[in-house]
Amino acid sequence: MLAAFTASAAEPALSAADTLNAAQRARSVTPKTSGPNVLRAQVLLDRAHFSPGEMDASYGGNMHHAIRGFQKLHQLPVSGNIDAATWKELERDEAPVLEVYTVTAKDVAGPYAPVPSDMAGKAKLATLGYANIAEALGERFHCSPELLHRLNPGKKLNKVGEQLLVPNVAAIKPLPKAASILVDAKEGTLTLLDAGGMPFAQFPASTGSKHDPLPEGRWLVRGVATNPEYRYNPKLFWDAKAGDTKARIAGGPNNPVGLAWIDLSIEHYGIHGTPEPGKIGKTQSHGCIRLTNWDVMQVVHAVARGANVLLQG
16 A cells, blocks of 8 residues: 655655545645646646646646646635645546657657757757657657656657657647736746636746846737747847857747747747746746747737737836
């Protein structure tokens, strides 16, 4: 019999997220907790459109804000902890939190290639694709490559026909159209609101730095581009390296702005994806609003030209 769910050698494997007993499933999720129950909560939050960012089975800052946003929407006590009342609301979604995915020949074929760290090196590539299959599958299933390995000990991600346990994000429903967007630099979140001002989706975001603060104010969405080309201009970056020159970077998930660019009515600023999803909400940006690639694509489908955007510190 499994011991109580604690961070110990007796803790159930992450693959047990769907088979925890009643006592384990009821345990609160609080800061510094980790394991299959945290992973279960992350998947349910993601499917409820309150994204925890890159799923890793550990409670962190992005998850804290996701829980609080979900609790506010459902008029629950806002604690940032998943208590009994929050579990009850999350578990209205009864679909399994994990699913089996079979690796295909297309998955293995890629193509994959290392991505240079410098802009000049990136500019030489015809596309900014994934570096390896772990990165590609991690993005597809909204999780870190490390989580994939932990869910599938002893299995090979690059073996055609290999059956992998992955977060069940296929159950995420499309978002309705948003009337406006709220970006809160203090919280590190981007929230979609309906015509009545009611929030219905929230995503973790990197929102500027002391060198490039978020341009507070009211703006509009001017347009949306997917798989965009990126034009690097070192004059716009305080931390550009000596000798850097202008460069055109091909599109792709490892493009500096990821899979999408939502242009705002303030020059040089937008909402975009990232090649480093694990850093969202944890590192600073150059003033733009940066989301994971999978989250920005959800936002792309929920907004249209002319939508209002409020940026606040």
